[in-house]
Amino acid sequence: MSYSIAEAARRSGLSIDTLRYYERIKLLDPPARDTAGRRAYSDDDLNWLGFLTKLRTTGMPIKSMREYASLRRHGVASAGRRKALLVEQRRSVAERIAELQGCLDVLDYKIENYAQVERKVLGVEPGMEEISA
Amino acid sequence: MSYSIAEAARRSGLSIDTLRYYERIKLLDPPARDTAGRRAYSDDDLNWLGFLTKLRTTGMPIKSMREYASLRRHGVASAGRRKALLVEQRRSVAERIAELQGCLDVLDYKIENYAQVERKVLGVEPGMEEISA
DNA sequence: AGTTGACCTGGAGTGCACTCCAGGTCGTAG
DNA sequence: CTACGACCTGGAGTGCACTCCAGGTCAACT
Numbered sequence: 001m002s003y004s005i006a007e008a009a010r011r012s013g014l015s016i017d018t019l020r021y022y023e024r025i026k027l028l029d030p031p032a033r034d035t036a037g038r039r040a041y042s043d044d045d046l047n048w049l050g051f052l053t054k055l056r057t058t059g060m061p062i063k064s065m066r067e068y069a070s071l072r073r074h075g076v077a078s079a080g081r082r083k084a085l086l087v088e089q090r091r092s093v094a095e096r097i098a099e100l101q102g103c104l105d106v107l108d109y110k111i112e113n114y115a116q117v118e119r120k121v122l123g124v125e126p127g128m129e130e131i132s133a
Numbered sequence: 134m135s136y137s138i139a140e141a142a143r144r145s146g147l148s149i150d151t152l153r154y155y156e157r158i159k160l161l162d163p164p165a166r167d168t169a170g171r172r173a174y175s176d177d178d179l180n181w182l183g184f185l186t187k188l189r190t191t192g193m194p195i196k197s198m199r200e201y202a203s204l205r206r207h208g209v210a211s212a213g214r215r216k217a218l219l220v221e222q223r224r225s226v227a228e229r230i231a232e233l234q235g236c237l238d239v240l241d242y243k244i245e246n247y248a249q250v251e252r253k254v255l256g257v258e259p260g261m262e263e264i265s266a
Numbered sequence: 267a268g269t270t271g272a273c274c275t276g277g278a279g280t281g282c283a284c285t286c287c288a289g290g291t292c293g294t295a296g
Numbered sequence: 297c298t299a300c301g302a303c304c305t306g307g308a309g310t311g312c313a314c315t316c317c318a319g320g321t322c323a324a325c326t
Contacts, residue, residue, distance in 0.1 A: 051239070051243075054235075054236050054239045054240075055236075057232060057233070057236050058233065058236045058240075076250075079247055079250055079251070080247075080251075082247065083244060083247035083248070083251075086240055086243055086244050086247070087244055089240060090237065090240045090241065090244065093233055093236055093237050093240065094237065096233060097230055097233050097234065097237070099190060100190070100191065100226055100229060100230050100233075101230065102187075103187050103188075103190050103191045103226055104223065104226050104227065104230070106184070106187045107187075107191075107219055107222060107223045107226065108223065110184075110219055111216060111219050111220055111223065114212055114215065114216035114219070115216070117209075117212055118212070118213075118216075
């Protein structure tokens, strides 16, 4: 199967401009072209884009994604280095999740404070004593 | 207690430039000044900076942090809106954690693949049969 | 034959969140 | 008294990851 740039954009969730940008900066190997010179993305291209967006979601900088992409072109000999990059990214994602979890706790604490203030305000409204109790 | 800008930077984990920047864009009320006109940050200032960095860590844009900061200046009447902002941010953080968890799963899958490839390579090395088994 | 719409290229522009700089002022140590 | 280091100001510069633009090509419809 092959896909126009519009279709590839739709399926990958990236914009058309971003697809061309990723190609320019060598995140993505130049896809095949149709007879009119238009890009024709393969399923492999789409799968790779899917993985790239996962990496991006984890906050991996484009520089590192480019390194990974470049290693991929160098075949099986680069597998060790690629694995190392992923292991490092895994570590950084786990760390980030823990950090966000900490922020969640702070938010919960603050929100609970606001909720208590609300209950207090209700409590001093005339006739509302039973609600605040 | 009051702190020089260098000390405030050290304690908040922000740079001196960032502290002045946050003040300029009204994330932070102008701190007191000493007799020489230098900034003297209070404990309250430091606590607020601590909370700001939590919000920033959650990925809240500066625009929204400014809104929160501005509401804070308008006293108790704005508490409802402030709580709503925090509740929304809480939701977005929880979502982000789930998203990252999904990425973690993809990374684990890929890493496991690489590990399998490594075991296979070992397997075909002479005298290594028992390791790959 | 003409118009439309999707696509092409190289290059410029954008928004965000800082970060750096030049030139100047203070208060203290030598 | 001067040298130093920490601080001050307004404004310019940076890096990232896109995003937009002008001007052009091409196949298909009317």
